[in-house]
Amino acid sequence: MLRTKVLSLVARSGPSRLMSTATKLTTVEVNDKTGIATLTMCRAPVNGLNLELLKDLKTSIDEIESNKSRGLILTSSNATIFSAGLDIMEMYNPEKERIRAFWTQLQEVWLSLYGSSVPTAAAINGHSPAGGCLLATSCEYRVMLPKFTIGLNETQLGIVAPKWFMSSFLSVLPQRQAERALNQGRMFSTEEALQIGLIDETATSKEEAVEKCAAFLGTFARVNPLARALTKQQFRAADLQQLENERKDDLEKFLFFINQPAVQKGLGIYLEGLKKKAKK
Numbered sequence: 001m002l003r004t005k006v007l008s009l010v011a012r013s014g015p016s017r018l019m020s021t022a023t024k025l026t027t028v029e030v031n032d033k034t035g036i037a038t039l040t041m042c043r044a045p046v047n048g049l050n051l052e053l054l055k056d057l058k059t060s061i062d063e064i065e066s067n068k069s070r071g072l073i074l075t076s077s078n079a080t081i082f083s084a085g086l087d088i089m090e091m092y093n094p095e096k097e098r099i100r101a102f103w104t105q106l107q108e109v110w111l112s113l114y115g116s117s118v119p120t121a122a123a124i125n126g127h128s129p130a131g132g133c134l135l136a137t138s139c140e141y142r143v144m145l146p147k148f149t150i151g152l153n154e155t156q157l158g159i160v161a162p163k164w165f166m167s168s169f170l171s172v173l174p175q176r177q178a179e180r181a182l183n184q185g186r187m188f189s190t191e192e193a194l195q196i197g198l199i200d201e202t203a204t205s206k207e208e209a210v211e212k213c214a215a216f217l218g219t220f221a222r223v224n225p226l227a228r229a230l231t232k233q234q235f236r237a238a239d240l241q242q243l244e245n246e247r248k249d250d251l252e253k254f255l256f257f258i259n260q261p262a263v264q265k266g267l268g269i270y271l272e273g274l275k276k277k278a279k280k
């Protein structure tokens, strides 16, 4: 795939610049006035995190990081889904080399987003299960639209959220609530998520959610950027270092677990249920 790390200006609309690295599954728009970059996931139909979307996310996060943007807002081009989480097709009857690349890329995205020196916020404009929730909780602030759901539902699929998924979740929720929610595979409605503190605010439209995220990011305008970045880094360093130290082990554990016949069977049943529901 043709990909360049050099930022290229491909369009202008109002005070924003649309930047692209010739990727198709994400766009990055930088507001000239605020310096805040909006990173939008746009993989139809549900922003399932497959290898290609993960690669584009990583490239876009790196762009925003190296472009010294004032902040990063993560959102979706889909009107009802932020991200359906990991693309289950990547894990069901997987191809040997591709699934290794897939998991490695997911690790990369998490390390870049959770460890970003740029302040981050998620405008959650739709459902956000599992991997979608991972992305949202890797950001520092969350604004969500009503009537959607968010949570780590892995146990409902017969799979297990790895330690670093828990780290992001635990950076937002107290241990007791995080543990219970994960064990139950609980999905929270927007209202429940607000009550428990899994999200910070609600908004009635995507535009309002993005504005509220921008207002949060604006609170850092008068804070020394290096002091802020180093402070954030200190809070997150142990979690990041743990995955860095265990990356190979984490990959092997994932491969072992996902290739278990019982896990494959469970994923097959879950996928079938999703497809049946979609046809109704």
Ligand SMILES: CCCCC/C=C\CCCC/C=C/C(=O)SCCNC(=O)CCNC(=O)[C@H](O)C(C)(C)COP(=O)(O)OP(=O)(O)OC[C@H]1O[C@@H](n2cnc3c(N)ncnc32)[C@H](O)[C@@H]1OP(=O)(O)O
Pocket (backbone or CB within 6 Å): 045, 046, 048, 080, 081, 083, 084, 085, 086, 087, 088, 089, 127, 129, 130, 131, 132, 153, 154, 157, 159, 160, 161, 162, 253, 254, 257, 258, 271, 274, 275, 276, 277, 278, 279
């Ligand atoms: C101790 C050792 C640990 C080792 C690690 C072990 C295991 C690894 C764990 C990895 C962690 C996993 C994280 C994940 O993210 S797993 C994915 C979880 N995601 C879900 O459960 C979401 C499932 N989807 C939904 O609930 C809904 O689709 C929705 C997102 C709420 C959207 O609903 P709606 O708008 O009604 O859309 P449809 O349901 O009709 O879906 C449209 C089509 O998209 C397909 N789809 C949906 N989600 C996924 C997905 N995640 N992956 C692949 N495909 C998906 C759906 O089947 C429809 O397809 P069709 O049009 O072809 O029928």
